[in-house]
Amino acid sequence: MREIARFPSTPLPYLENGGRLQTTPEAEASYNARIRTMRADLSARFRQTGLDRATIYIHGFANEFDDAVGTLANIWHYSGRQSLPIAYSWPAGNDGVLAYFRDSEAGEFSVFHLKEFLRVLASVPELTQIDIVAHSRGTAVATVALRELLLEARGAGKSGQALQRHLKTGTLVLAAADLDLGVAQQRLVAERFGNAFEQINIYVNPNDGALFLSGIIGAFDRVGGTDVDNMTDAEREEIALSGNVNDISVQRGRRSLGHRYL
Numbered sequence: 699m700r701e702i703a704r705f706p707s708t709p710l711p712y713l714e715n716g717g718r719l720q721t722t723p724e725a726e727a728s729y730n731a732r733i734r735t736m737r738a739d740l741s742a743r744f745r746q747t748g749l750d751r752a753t754i755y756i757h758g759f760a761n762e763f764d765d766a767v768g769t770l771a772n773i774w775h776y777s778g779r780q781s782l783p784i785a786y787s788w789p790a791g792n793d794g795v796l797a798y799f800r801d802s803e804a805g806e807f808s809v810f811h812l813k814e815f816l817r818v819l820a821s822v823p824e825l826t827q828i829d830i831v832a833h834s835r836g837t838a839v840a841t842v843a844l845r846e847l848l849l850e851a852r853g854a855g856k857s858g859q860a861l862q863r864h865l866k867t868g869t870l871v872l873a874a875a876d877l878d879l880g881v882a883q884q885r886l887v888a889e890r891f892g893n894a895f896e897q898i899n900i901y902v903n904p905n906d907g908a909l910f911l912s913g914i915i916g917a918f919d920r921v922g923g924t925d926v927d928n929m930t931d932a933e934r935e936e937i938a939l940s941g942n943v944n945d946i947s948v949q950r951g952r953r954s955l956g957h958r959y960l
Contacts, residue, residue: 702739703732708810733818743782744824751781751827751868752819756812758834758876759801762791773831781829784819786812788839805839812843820865827868837875837921844870845885848894858893867894873901875921882921892943903948 710725721729744750755770766785774783788808792800819828832840844867851861861867875882885891892898904925924945 703735705729705732736818737822740782740819740822741824744822747782749780749782750824751829752784752825753777753781754784754786754819754828754830756786756788756830756832756836756840757790758832758836758874759790759798761834761836763787765791769833786815788812788836790835801835802838805835806842808839809843809846812839813847816843816847816865825866828866829868829871831871831873832875833873834922835876837872837877840870841872841877841882841885841891844894845889845891848889848891851894858890861894862896865894868896870895870898871901872898872921874903874906875900877921879919879921879924886943892941895942897942897944899944899946901946901948 706725706728710721710729712719712721712725714720753770753774755766755773757766757769761769763785766787770783770785774781788811789804790801792804794800816828819825830840830844847865848858848861851858851864856864886898900921902922902924904923906920906923925947
């Protein structure tokens with residue numbers, strides 16, 4: 699591996715100018731130089747491969763960069779190698795009995811950086827579509843970042859479809875989603891999250907042991923552990939309102955301590 703660009707620590711230094719907070723010229727110039735380096739490298743890779751789509755994989759709790767790359771390689775290969783594979787790694791993999799809570803906080807820290815990365819990636823002219831696959835606790839990182847981008851777009855008077863065109867968002871896959879069920883319903887339905895994507899596919903397994911434990915810790919059911927057959931008519935109607943949200947139930951998944959689907 700080789701490092702292409704290392705961005706400075708955030709927040710960048712800023713000054714107040716006429717009642718507005720602005721990044722210092724030196725810091726902004728340094729940051730933008732790294733963005734140009736990153737964008738140029740991505741452009742070159744799209745041209746070399748002749749591809750115009752990207753698949754981003756966002757790993758979950760207790761995973762690190764190498765884990766993400768290994769999983770992404772399988773996703774990329776078995777989906778036909780039709781996109782440029784990109785692993786977005788956040789600082790999970792903490793040690794100790796409080797590792798889950800530390801990883802969750804690390805995910806919150808990474809939301810800002812994921813937003814910045816998505817903006818840069820979408821600005822690559824050769825790219826036409828970004829598909830995102832998020833797993834386990836990585837689904838929280840992904841949905842919070844995407845929700846904030848959606849709110850920013852709405853604050854600027856844009857619709858979800860406008861965000862889809864601007865960020866080039868295609869399919870969002872949430873696998874073994876370690877998300878509070880009620881919170882997810884608010885994001886997907888109440889805030890009309892779904893219309894910022896071509897489609898959202900949610901893979902669920904009621905026998906997912908890791909999400910069972912997470913539900914005990916959080917005191918509420920997790921999205922990825924939902925039993926689709928036991929959903930109420932009201933819950934089905936809420937999903938139907940989104941129009942492009944699909945619940946995909948994993949059949950005959952055996953109970954285990956991890957996210958085992960076989």
